[in-house]
Amino acid sequence: MTSWTRRQFGGLTGAALLTLAAPRIARGQGRPRVVVIGGGIGGATVARYLAATEAIDVTLIEPKQRYVTCFFSSLYLAGLRSLASLGHGYETLAQRYGVAVVAERATAIDPVAKTVAVESGAKLPYDRLVLSPGIAFKFDGIDGYDEAASEVMPHAWNAGPQSELLRRQLESMEDGGVFVIVAPPNPFRCPPAPYERASLIAYYFKQYKPRSKILILDAKDRFSGQELFEDAWARHYPGMIEWLPAQFTGGITAVDVKARSVLTAGGSFEAAVANVIPAQTAGHLARQAGLTDESGWCPVDPVIFESTRLADIHLVGDAIIGGDMPKSAFSANSQAKACAVAVAALLTGSPRFPPHLFNSCYTFLAPDDAFTNAINFVPDGDKIKTVNSFISKVGESAETRRRTAHQAVDWYAAFTRDVFG
């Protein structure tokens, strides 16, 4: 029953494997093998749903012990939720579902030999590979902004240490300071999130640093949910949040890390705290493996989520070109379920039905004021198209908004359980 450990992971140390000593679900002789790279929302969902078939050996490669969700991380920044409450481990996937979790970084994909190399040098064979590589930052768009600069002017667009850094800066900021958010160009992870962040930090300022201001320097001329945000900012935080579109500033050109200022074509803005969210592209491994096109994102078949560039490799989540689907956790989860069904069908002959692709986002304007959107999609040729799209309206009752905020909290609990078990 434990021979699978030696057979498949002979090159790995025991510590690298987070699995049961005697897994209940034996890894079978000759069962198809799926390797999943990336333990975020897309990867964990695929791993869990594939392992649930009990007909496939699933290995999840993820170097971090815990995944900290980007969604809800602005509640942490505003002091409304602990960072620990946003962290999720892989114990349930390993212990209950028999997923072999390899706590290492994947370093290379060999699409011909069909193996994935990890840091320790081991090569893991696969019949099908699923990547959920997430995003990487394009550090060439804003002069002077790079990895080192992000330690002074955090992006906090991957939750974890970056979020903690930004929270510390906000806490130590003097009342009356200006908090600058640089909002990225499309497409980027979680379209309403920079503006939700502005809303929740304004809530924090209103209580503790009421003379402070928030300035959003946007690379765009409009943004997701704009009417709802602008209505809420006027109601909850009058005079506190200013949004400057690209057409006003001429676009963001550079940062001066020492002066903690952001330069635009039209002038420079000094910040007490700066949150610079750069332009984004598919995660590093996807680009290295040749899974991206000239856009920097990964083209996929919209029904089975297989790469159109390399056979037997599937992709889900923020890194893909998802047509009308936004880059969101819910989209990643929905794509992952469709992908799991498709991969299982390909490997075991199980039936497959047209996928139901869906996205829903809860967005906080204040702790008791949230809005929601919901969209269903269908694959259409090589694209994914919106069928129906609904969003909360300006002027809804306070009670409706309170209920939506309550739903958001329930949603977080159900959703993270659906993903991580």
Place this chain on the structure above:
Amino acid sequence: MAAASIPWHTISLSIEMARTPKDKTVRLGEAIGSWTPLLAGLSMAGFLVLPGSGADAADNGQDAQIAAMCASCHGPGGSEQGIPVIAGLEEQKIVTALHAYRIGERPSQVMHAVALSLSDEELASVARYLAADGKAGSPP
């Protein structure tokens, strides 16, 4: 019945409760002593319906695939104020609610979009599925 003693409320809707042929569910529950951590995995086996599971046309796993969509929001820890638990609701109640959401009679952006994405057949089958899973899991 062993199935009746299974504390389904401790595990979440749909994927863990995904289809296992009902006659087997009982035997699995009886056969496994320390089943708690195992049960979810076993009962999930039918989610993608494996070859040889004896699925007929009405029991081919499409309902479980649709119910997986429900699991993105509806967990075992829901609340009436927020997102309710739906596993184990009466079938007719689920059908009625989904129809009301579809025509906008009950307000909810999310459920309006969900209900519109389901055909009548899909709506009926997922309602049957959710209702049945809840029954299998009800404490005595």
